[in-house]
Amino acid sequence: MITITTSENKKVYFASDQHLGAPNAVASFSREKKFVAWLDSIKKDAEALFLLGDLFDFWFEYKTVVPKGFVRVLGKLAEIRDAGTPIYFFVGNHDLWMRDYFEKELNIPVYHTPQEFTINNKKVLIGHGDGLGPEDKGYKRMKKVFTFPFFKWLFRWVHPDIGVRLGQYMSVKNKLISGEEDAKFLGEENEWLAQYCRRKLETTHYDYFVFGHRHLPLEIKLQEDSMYINLGDWIQYFTYGVFDADTLSLKKHSI
Structure with a gap:
């Protein structure tokens, strides 16, 4: 578990679901x-800054090639990281094929599963x-296929000009990948990530659960001292999370 203690007047920021490259x-x-x-x-x-996945609408890392574009956001992340x-x-369902590019080029650790901080x-x-x-049953089935080592090995043999274009097309057009269903509020009792959080609380206490993916x-409030926060997206809401002193809350970026 990583421990972060903020200095005076410092904050911890969270953002998710920018889906750069789409539509x-x-x-x-x-x-x-x-x-x-x-x-x-x-x-x-x-x-500190947490990026909770789907920064890109499609991302696949060949051994020596990454998708073209996004130089401004990558450059800004490099600037922030180089400043200390x-x-x-955290990879999302659109950039789940991320390997070690961020770690080697930007010195940014990459996580494929939820982590405690x-x-x-x-x-x-x-x-x-x-x-x-x-x-999320449809996506669970899809993820098993897309993360299967043999499937990834096969895709790596596709020329990047074809593979990236095919991946971008599928990501935008296929609702299982594009997340079109993720923007509908299901009600506090029916939100499946909230249900997941409540089950986790049965065995381990967390003051906050922070996720993306839902686009909302x-x-x-899960308990008197436990909160589930979903960060929204940078397509419609332009929202983000900020941990200031001892409280984590949502804010909206002024456009």
Whole structure:
């Protein structure tokens, strides 16, 4: 478990689901500039930054090739990390084929499963959120196929010009991948990530659960001293999480 203690006037930031590259280069470029502007605004007081997946709408790392584009956001992340601010990246269902590019090029650790952190003595479980809880069954089946080593080996033999274009097309068009169903509020009792959190609380206490994936900004009180927060997205809501002193809450980026 990693422990983070904020310095005076410092904060911990969380963001998720930027889906850069979708639905097309023009629309993505506009969102990328907004996200980079937000990164630029937080760098002065960020003790740490958590990116909770689906930064890219499609991402596949060949051994020597990564998808073209996104230089502004990658450059800004490199700037923030080089200045000494820790950044933690959790892969989502759109960038689940991420390997070690972020770790080698940007010195940003990459996580494929939820992880426990302690922030100012608050215990926090953090992850993208895909495949957790009793639902999300279609994606769970898809993930088993897409993460199967033989399938990944086969895809790696496809020329990048074909493979990346095919992946981008599937990511935008296939609702199992694009997350079109993720933006519908199910009610506090029926939200499957909230159900997952409540089950975790039966064995382990967490002050906060922080996830993305749902594309909805949510703050659901699970117990008197436990909260589930979903970060929303940077397509419609432009919301993010901020841990200030001993409280974690959602904020909206002014566009």
